[in-house]
Every structure is written in C-alpha cells, then in structure tokens.
Amino acid sequence: MKIVFAGTPEFAAQAMRAIDAAGHQIVLALTQPDRRAGRGMHLQASPVKVFAQEKDITVLQPETLKLTHADLQKRAAAQEAYQCLSDIDFDAMVVVAYGLILPQEVLDLASRNGRYGCFNIHASLLPRWRGAAPIQRAIESGDVNTGVSIMQMDAGLDTGDTVLVGELEITPHDTSASLHDRLAVLGAELMVKTLNDLDKGLSLVRTPQPSLGITYAEKILKNEAEIDWHLSAIEIDRRIRAFNPFPGSTSSLHGEQFKFWNSCLPGGVQTYQDALPGQVLGFSEHGVYVQCGEGVIEVLEMQKPGGKKIAASLCISGGTTANSPMRFEKLENKQGVENV
Template sequence: MRVAFAGTPDFARSALEALHAAGHTIPLVLTQPDRPAGRGLKLQASPVKQAALAHGIPVAQPRSLRLDGKFPDDAAQARDLLRAADLDVLVVAAYGLILPQWVLDTPRRGCLNIHASLLPRWRGAAPIHRALEAGDAHTGVTIMQMDAGLDTGDMLLVEPLPITPRDTTGTLHDTLAALGARLVVEALALAARGALARTPQPAAGVSYAHKIDKAEAQLDWSQPATAIERRLRAFDPFPGATSTLAGEALKLWRGEVIAPAAAAPGTVLAVSPQGLDVATGDGALRLTELQRPGGRRLPAAQVLQGLAVSPGQRFEGGGR
C-alpha cells in the first residue's frame, strides 16, 4: 500500500520502522517541528523525523493542519503534499496534532491510529500513565479507524497486555510500542485482503487519560501507600514523583508497600539499608530508589549516605 505516516516520539518510530520493513511505499511522513532540547537548547529532530530521513522518506513538519487556524499556510502545504501522495491510508501514532476532517477524508482507506490502551478505556493523551496509576490489571493496543472524535473510532484490532507489579510507564511504553508496530502491519495486511473488520466501541467503560501535568508529580502522603506506589511507577520516567525532605526536593522512583505504623502521613518511620520507610494515609511505603537534585537515580541506601535523615522527620508539602 501507499502509506503516509504521522507521528513524533519513540513510540511512533517503532511503527514507522515496521511499516518500512514490511515493504509499504511511504511517500510522506508528518511529524512535529524540531524543538529545543538539552542544556544548549539546540533544535532537535523528533525520533520519527530521524528515522524517516535515515530511510530517505520525505518529511513535512506543519505547525497545524487546520486550514482556518493560526498557521493556514502550513496546513495548505500539508494538504497539497497529502493529496499528491495518492494515499491508500494514513497511519497515526502519537502525532500531537488534531487531524481535521479534510485529513481523515484524504486517504482512500482513511486514517488508522495506534492507541496504547484497550479502548474505550483511557481515551486521550496519557493512557499508559493512567492505566498504571489506576491499578489496571491489563493494558494493550487498539488499532482504530479514526473519526472526528477523541479516540472514538471503530476498533480494528485489539490485543491486551498484562500489567505486572514491577511495570513502569517506561517498560510498558517499550512493550506497547513494539506491539503497536506489529499490529498495524497486521491490520494493513488484513485490509489489503478485505478482511479487516470494524467493531464500534462500546458505550460503557469510557474513561479519559488526561495529559500529565508536572504539578501532579508532587506526592500527597495522605493517600494510601498502594496508590502512592502506583504513582511512582506511573511517573517513571516522566515526570518523576517528587517530595521534599530535609530541605531537598527528592525524586522518588521506586517503593514497596509495607506494614503500617501509627504516625502522621509523610513521617519517616525507619532508615535502613533496605530503604526509607514512610507513613502514608493508609499503610506505609518503603522507598528503595531515590534521586537528589543534580544527582543520579540510586538505591535509597546510597542516597541516604549523603543525606542526614532520621526517624520522625517528615516529608514536606504534598497535601492537596
């Protein structure tokens, strides 16, 4: 097939590489404009752009696709490129721009989206984070026929994936990216044979995965230990859960729920080679991996060697 691709981060690059390896003709890739990154704030191409250029695929980087929006010239140029590409389908994965109706209508077979959840659960921008934070037992990938709604289109292929007690957003991201890449190639193979069935999403079970706000990283120790432990994993590697102790804003990367103790939420219960035990609103949490400002992620015991902490101290802030 003639397949254009729209995506930006590493999650999307996996799918682009799979489509290229499967032998599809890819006349055009859409991705977000280069962004400043690193300490020098130099402009950096997205992972999808880097992959496209490595394969000699033309790249367009419109700031918007709305013909009546803030950047109509960008949208008009993208429209001309998409129409000239004579597309069978446009595959979309974590692109970052809303597709107006004219884009959805341009390819002969419409637009397919790779979504990292079991729709209709966790429609929206951060499905991996929210599934972990909520304590879901499963996540997965849905290949969806896009329509004008927010992740409301018909389901084409769905494959679940168990969430393990050790999974983080980082580990699930990589697994789901590979799964989505495989499924979208399967979907196009089925479509070519006329064997790709469409199933409307059920009306029940809809939930929304709102974009992660950095302010959410600040922990609220009045929450149960189980909820805080899930948040640590959900916010790993971004934005990282934070809380202030002994005057330092620490990042808290990993913990385990332990037996409760009678103390105010946020109170340090014990300091040991196994970690830092902290009281919560329900139960206690042993922090086992920490990071000081400007430092690296390390086992808690190593971090605590250079940080004066004793039982009875309390983490600051976090109440909401």
C-alpha cells in the same frame, strides 16, 4: 502498500520502523516541529523525523493541520501539507501519537480513490482511556490490564471503530516507562498485521466502541507530581510508577527537593504507632520505608537535585528514630506557602 505516516515520539517511531521492515513503503512522514530540549535547549528532531531522514522519506512539520487557522503563516503551512497529501499517491495513513488533531478534510482525503482510510495505534483497550495519557492513567488507576487498539479514525477523540485489539497485563512493578516499551512493541506488531491483511485483500472487521466504560486520560500536568503522603500507600505507589518518566514524583526533605522514580508495597514492615505521613521508618537493602496516610511504601529509586537516579537507600543519609524522625513533606514555594 504505500503509507503516509504521522507521529512524533519513540512510541510512534517504533511502529514506523516495523512498517518499513515489513516491506511497506512510507512515502511521507508528518511530525511535529523540532523542539528545544536538554540542558543546552538545542533544537531536537523527533524520533519519527530522525528515522524518516535515515530512509530519505519526505518530512513535513506543520504546527497545525487546520486549513482555516487564524495565524496566516500556520494556515499556509497547513495548506501546503494538505496539498502535498492531495498530490501524493498512497493507500492508507497511519497515525501514532502525532500530537496534532487531524481535521475532517485530511480524514476524507485518506479515504478517497479507493484508499483504506486513516488508522491509529492507541495504547489502551478502547473505550477505556481515550485521550492523551492512557498509559499513565491506567497505572495510576490501578488497572490490572491494558493493551493496544488499532482504530479506524473518525473526527472524534479516539471514538472510531476498532479493527484489531491486543491485551497486556500491568504488573505491580510496571512504570509508565516499562509499560510504554511493551505496548510499543505490541502496537507495532498489530499495525503491521493490519496493513499486511489489507495488502492481501482481506477485509477488516470494524467493531464500534461500546457506549459504556468510556474514560478519558487527561494530559499529565507537572503540578500532579508532588506526593501527598496523607494518601494511602497503594495510591502513592501507583502515582510514583505512573509518573516515571514524566513528570517524576517529588517531595521535600530538609529543604531539598527529591524525585521518586520507583517504589513497591512491602510486606511485614513494622511501623511506629505515632508515625506521621511522610516519615522515614527505616532502610531496606536498596530502599527506604516511608509511612503513608494508610500503610507503608518502600521507595526504591530516588534522585537528589542535580544528581543521578540511584537506590533510595543511598540517596538519603542518616538514621531515623521515633524521637528524631526524617520526614518527607510538601514542597514550599518562594513565599513559604505550601502548594495545594
């Protein structure tokens, strides 16, 4: 089958590689414009663009696909992309974490002339966690399972019929990074199966999403990263794991900002009767025990400013006693006022 592929991050590139390896021909790639990243803030191509260039696939990078955009330059780029889609011969369009809204004109174009339409790989069990950050919000909310939905796209926000669904367990040790990798593999497998079935002439069973159980995974904001040690250990553990790799949970110790990358809920840890939230209670082999508003968390991996991710027990030094405790606290802004 001839495929138009729209996507940007590694999650999308993995599906793109699997589609290519399965023998389908990707005739055009849409991806977001190159972005500045890294310490040198150099322009970097998306993983989708990198793979497309390796395979000599034509790449388009409009900032929007809105044909009536107020900005004349952006509108011209969108119209150019639409004209290219109109001129090219393809059977279906696959969209994976593209980052741009597909207008109705593009959706209609993907369904014309006997085409199969536009399919999306969404990393949740729809209608649970529609929106931008389904992986992070599933961990943060304590979901015990998640999965991938192959969806026939419509004009709504992740509202289309599902045609194939696969489920995965969320383990107590999963971070967004580890869960992302497992979901990327599953999503690629399910998308290839969908395209293979179409290529064989098999009919897809479209299942409308139920009206109950709809939740929205709002975009992760950097200001969510700061740890509120007055929350329970369960909530803090989930957030630390959910915000790995972005934006990384943060807290302050002796005026230094630390990042927290991994944690777990320990068993049988003794606590000081008068311990305060954020107080370091002691050290494990690799971790640090910290008092929370309710319960104790074992922080496993941390990072000093300008340093590397290392075992939490190596990241902070010094002992702690009931009379002289180390305590993680909220960060302070330049005016010395605590963030809220």
